[in-house]
Amino acid sequence: MVISGLVVVLRGPSPGEANPADSLRTDPRMTLGHAIGANLPLVMETEDARSAQVLVDEVREIPGVLHVDVAFIEIDPDDAASQPGSAFGRRRAGERPASDFPSAATCTFP
Amino acid sequence: MLTTSQTVDRRTFVKRSAMAAATAAAAAHAGRSLALPLLDPNQSGASLSWHKAPCRFCGTGCHVMVGTENGKVVAIQGDQKADVNKGLLCVKGYHVGLALYGKDRLKTPLLRKGGAMVPIGWDEAIDIVAKRIQANPAGFSFYGSGQWTIPEGYAANKFVKAGLGTNMIDANPRLCMASAVTGFLSTFGVDEPPGVYDDIDACDVAIMWGNNMAEMHPVLFSRLVDRRAQGEKVTIIDLTTRRTRTSELADHVYLFKPHGDLAIANGIAHLLVKEGGIDREFVERHCNFRQLGPKPDEKTPPDMLGVPMSFEEFAKAVEPYTPERVEELSGVPAAGIRLMGELFRRRDLRVNSFWCMGFNQHTRGTAINCIVHGIHLLSGHFGKPGDAATSLTGQPSACGTAREVGTLCHLLPGGLAVANPEHRKHAEEHWNLAEGRIAAKPGYHAVELFKRFNTPTAEGGDVTTVWVQVTNPGQTMPNLERNFLRKKDLADKFLIVSDVYPTATIELADLILPSAMWVEKNGMYGNSERRTQQWFKLVEPPGEARDDAWQTIAVSHRMVELGFDGMKDKSGRWLFHTERDGKEIPIWQWEHYYDINVDERLFDEYRLFSRHKHKDLAPYQEYVRARGLRWPVTQQSDGSWRETRWRFSEFDDPYVGKGKGFQFYHSVTKDDRALIWFRPWEAPPEVPDAEFPFWLCTGRVLEHWHTGTMTRRIPQLHRAMPAAYVELHRDDADRLGVRSGDDVTVRSRRGSLDLPVVVGGRGNPKPGEVFVPFFDEGKRINLVTLDAYDPYSKQPDYKKCAVSVTRKAATLSACARRPPRG
Numbered sequence: 001m002v003i004s005g006l007v008v009v010l011r012g013p014s015p016g017e018a019n020p021a022d023s024l025r026t027d028p029r030m031t032l033g034h035a036i037g038a039n040l041p042l043v044m045e046t047e048d049a050r051s052a053q054v055l056v057d058e059v060r061e062i063p064g065v066l067h068v069d070v071a072f073i074e075i076d077p078d079d080a081a082s083q084p085g086s087a088f089g090r091r092r093a094g095e096r097p098a099s100d101f102p103s104a105a106t107c108t109f110p
Numbered sequence: 111m112l113t114t115s116q117t118v119d120r121r122t123f124v125k126r127s128a129m130a131a132a133t134a135a136a137a138a139h140a141g142r143s144l145a146l147p148l149l150d151p152n153q154s155g156a157s158l159s160w161h162k163a164p165c166r167f168c169g170t171g172c173h174v175m176v177g178t179e180n181g182k183v184v185a186i187q188g189d190q191k192a193d194v195n196k197g198l199l200c201v202k203g204y205h206v207g208l209a210l211y212g213k214d215r216l217k218t219p220l221l222r223k224g225g226a227m228v229p230i231g232w233d234e235a236i237d238i239v240a241k242r243i244q245a246n247p248a249g250f251s252f253y254g255s256g257q258w259t260i261p262e263g264y265a266a267n268k269f270v271k272a273g274l275g276t277n278m279i280d281a282n283p284r285l286c287m288a289s290a291v292t293g294f295l296s297t298f299g300v301d302e303p304p305g306v307y308d309d310i311d312a313c314d315v316a317i318m319w320g321n322n323m324a325e326m327h328p329v330l331f332s333r334l335v336d337r338r339a340q341g342e343k344v345t346i347i348d349l350t351t352r353r354t355r356t357s358e359l360a361d362h363v364y365l366f367k368p369h370g371d372l373a374i375a376n377g378i379a380h381l382l383v384k385e386g387g388i389d390r391e392f393v394e395r396h397c398n399f400r401q402l403g404p405k406p407d408e409k410t411p412p413d414m415l416g417v418p419m420s421f422e423e424f425a426k427a428v429e430p431y432t433p434e435r436v437e438e439l440s441g442v443p444a445a446g447i448r449l450m451g452e453l454f455r456r457r458d459l460r461v462n463s464f465w466c467m468g469f470n471q472h473t474r475g476t477a478i479n480c481i482v483h484g485i486h487l488l489s490g491h492f493g494k495p496g497d498a499a500t501s502l503t504g505q506p507s508a509c510g511t512a513r514e515v516g517t518l519c520h521l522l523p524g525g526l527a528v529a530n531p532e533h534r535k536h537a538e539e540h541w542n543l544a545e546g547r548i549a550a551k552p553g554y555h556a557v558e559l560f561k562r563f564n565t566p567t568a569e570g571g572d573v574t575t576v577w578v579q580v581t582n583p584g585q586t587m588p589n590l591e592r593n594f595l596r597k598k599d600l601a602d603k604f605l606i607v608s609d610v611y612p613t614a615t616i617e618l619a620d621l622i623l624p625s626a627m628w629v630e631k632n633g634m635y636g637n638s639e640r641r642t643q644q645w646f647k648l649v650e651p652p653g654e655a656r657d658d659a660w661q662t663i664a665v666s667h668r669m670v671e672l673g674f675d676g677m678k679d680k681s682g683r684w685l686f687h688t689e690r691d692g693k694e695i696p697i698w699q700w701e702h703y704y705d706i707n708v709d710e711r712l713f714d715e716y717r718l719f720s721r722h723k724h725k726d727l728a729p730y731q732e733y734v735r736a737r738g739l740r741w742p743v744t745q746q747s748d749g750s751w752r753e754t755r756w757r758f759s760e761f762d763d764p765y766v767g768k769g770k771g772f773q774f775y776h777s778v779t780k781d782d783r784a785l786i787w788f789r790p791w792e793a794p795p796e797v798p799d800a801e802f803p804f805w806l807c808t809g810r811v812l813e814h815w816h817t818g819t820m821t822r823r824i825p826q827l828h829r830a831m832p833a834a835y836v837e838l839h840r841d842d843a844d845r846l847g848v849r850s851g852d853d854v855t856v857r858s859r860r861g862s863l864d865l866p867v868v869v870g871g872r873g874n875p876k877p878g879e880v881f882v883p884f885f886d887e888g889k890r891i892n893l894v895t896l897d898a899y900d901p902y903s904k905q906p907d908y909k910k911c912a913v914s915v916t917r918k919a920a921t922l923s924a925c926a927r928r929p930p931r932g
Contacts, residue, residue, distance in 0.1 A: 001121070003124045003125055003128050004128060005127070005128030005129060005131040005132035005135075007132050007135045007136045009336070009338075009339045010339065011338070011339060031125065031129065033129050033132060033133050034133070035136070036133070036136045036137050037136075037339075038336075038339040039135075039136035039339070040136065041129060041132035041133040041135070041136040042129075042132060043125050043128045043129045043132065049830065053871075053872070060358065066335060066338055066339050067335040067339075067359055069135060069200075069328065069335075070200075070201045070812070071128075071131040071132045071134070071135040071199075071200075071201060071204060072127060072128040072131035072132060072201065072204060072826075073201060073813075073826045073827070073829075074127070074826050
C-alpha cells in the first residue's frame, strides 16, 4: 500500500469546465482536504508505486489541474507488492527489496 | 508482521500525516503556515520546542522549523518566516529530520588494520592524522564540499593555506558549479549571481536552460506554479535534452542535442543583432565585447581574460548562427530560436534564465555561462526585478562555503585568489602570517587531485594523503575506476574520511572519523541567492561523533604539540587560538569545544575578508536573528544591517555610484563594465559512434539528494525510489527488444553497469539518448562517465558521453549496433 500526500494546484475554471475537485472526490482512492486558495491537499492510497504514478499522471491530466506537488510518501515496508523495485514498476524476481539495503534496512523512526 | 489493529493504527496515522503534510504545503503555497505532524506517533508533543535551521539538502536554502523533544528531532515544519520558501518544503525537506536517524550512523573512529576496520579512540585518531600530515605536508590534500558549514570550510581552508602553506584543498563544488563561477568571473569580474529569487516572482518569461527545476528545486518551481494558479501570465520555456516534470508546465519544450546549448544561445545573440534587439544605451554605457585570444600552444587554452573585440566584430562572429544553422547544430526548430529571440528583444517583458548542472557539468561550461550572461546584457534584460540570469546550486552551501569561504585550490576567503599578490597580502594580514607564507601556486583541482592520489607515488602520484569531509568522491568522481578505485592497490596512500554514514568512499578509507551532522552542531550555510543562514546545535550527535570543524582544529593543535610551527602565526600564536576575557579556551579538547561558540569566533574572523570584493557579511549575531541575509550586508546610519538584493543596480546596491544606473565595480576591464563574450559552438570531446551509439546523461531524482547517503536512509524516500535505472526512449527500447524492468548493460570506453530499463517514466529522453541517476551506491554510473573537463573551471562533463546499451547477458546484438535515430 502506498499513501501519498499531494497538493493539487488548480487553475481558475474555464467556462463550461467542471470543477476538478468534483471528479477527484468521486475517486475512492482519494481523500480530499480543505482547499486553501487554489491549492487542494489530498491523500491518495494505491496498491503500489506504479499505480500511484499512474494516478498522479491522471490527476495532472484533469482539466483545471495546473500542477501536482508531492509532499509526503509512505510505502508500506511490509508489503512487497508495493515496493517499486525499478523506477516505477513492481519489484522483479531476484531484485533486492528495499529492506535489503544494508543501511536503510536498519532505519527506524527516532 | 503487524497485527490488524496495528495495521489500522499505522494506516490511520500515516494517512493523517500525509494529509497534514499536504495541507501544510497547500497552506504554504497560499502564504499561510501550519504545523506538520510529529514524525513518530509515540511522541506526545507536549514538550516539543521549535527552532530554525536551513534544510540540509539542496542549494535552494529553504528554512525549516525543527521540532525537538527529549533530545531528538521529532517534527519538521516549513518556516513561514523564511523568504525563500514561505513555509513550503519539498518531499525531501519534510523528511529531513529522519536523515539523522539511520541506525548505521558512524559512532566511533575506525582504523584499518590488516584489512579490518578496528575501533580506536579519538586521541589516537587525531594523532594519526596529525603525524601523517606532518610527515609530508606537500603530499596532503583536504577535500570537502558545499555541505561543509561556513565555519567548517573556513577552518579547513585556514588549516591548509595558512597552516601548511600549500593550496592543496578543493571541494566537490568543482564538480557542481565551478563553471558558473568562471562564467560570473569572466563576465562581471566577481562571482555569484547579481539577482535573487525575487526575480522568479517578477519575471514574465522563465527559460529553463537544461534545468529540471520541478524536481531539483521544487520549492522555487512552486513560485512559478503559484503565479500561474493566480492567473498570472508567465511563459515557461523548457530547453532540455529529455522531457521531465518541468516540461509538463512549460509553454514551449525544445529538446536539443547534447552540447547544442551553445548554438542556441549564439542563435539568440544573432537575432538580437539582426533584428534590433540590442539595448544600445545599456550596452554602450555598461558593456565591453570580448573573445578568447590565440592559443599559446597546441595544448594550452587561451587565457580567461580574452582580448577585446568591437561590436561590429561581435556581430560578425554571431552572423553564422542563423536560426536554420542553429537548428542543424542543436535540433531546436528555427521557429523556436526565433521565438526566444523575440522574447529577448521585447523590452516590455522581464526575462529570467535559470540553469544548474546542465550548463555547469559541461566541457564548455564557462563558455555557455558567458554566452547566456551575454544575451541578457545585450538585450538589457539585466538588473531589474525579473530580468536576471540565475544559476542555481545543488548543495546547501556551495556558495556560502566553497565560493565565498574559498575552499577551492585557487581561492582565498572572500573571493580572493591565491595567484594575486595583493590578495595574498590581505590574507596574510588577516591571519597575521609572515609575508610570503601563502603559496602563490594553486593546488590541484578535484579531478587532478584524485588522479594523482590514484597514481603510484613513484609515477608522479604526489598526493599521498587525502582527508575527505562531508562528501562522497567514491561515488561522484567521473571515471571512478581511474580516479578513485585504483587507490585500493596503492599501499602508501592514506585516505581519511569524516562522515556520518558508511559510503562508497569509506570502502577504501584507512581511517574513518565519525561526524556530527546538521542540527547536531552549530552551523551556517550560504544558498544560491547569496543568503547567509545560521542555526544552533539542537541535539547531541550519536556515540563519539564530533563536529568536522573540531576535528580540523584538534589536528591543527596536535601538530603544534608535535612541533609543527606552521600552525602558528607570526607572533607564535596558534592559528585557532580562542580566548574569552583574556583566558584561552582549549577548543581542541572536545569537552571544551562548546564552552564558547566556535562558529561565531570563526565567522567573525572570516567576515573581515568579505569586504575586499564587496561581499560584506554582517556580524554573526545578526544572522541569529534573521532567516538569512543576502550579501553585501551593509550597516546603516542607525546601526542596523541591510541586505542587498540586486547587485550592480543603483536602486538597490549601495556600492553603485549615484547617477550611474549600473556599475560593475569589479569589472575585468577595470572600467565598471561587464563583458559580453563571443564563444563559438564547438563539437563535444566524445560523440556517439557505431560502437557506442547512445548519448548518456546523468543526474538526480526528486526523492534523493545527490549520492543518497542521507535520503536512502529515510525509509519513505528510499522505498519510493530504491534503485537506479536507465531511461530509454520507446523506439530504442523496441529496437533493443527490451521493456521496462528488463536489465541492460550500459557500457562506455571506461566501464560498464547493469541497470533495469524504464520506458515512459517521469523522464523521457530523445531517441539515441539515455539517462541514469547517480544516487545509487549499488549502481555507480560514474564507472561509465567521462572525466573530460572544462579548461577554465576544471569541471567535468557528467551530462554527455558515448555509451552502448545492450540486453543483459546477451552478446552485442545487431540491433544494438545499429545507430539510433535522432
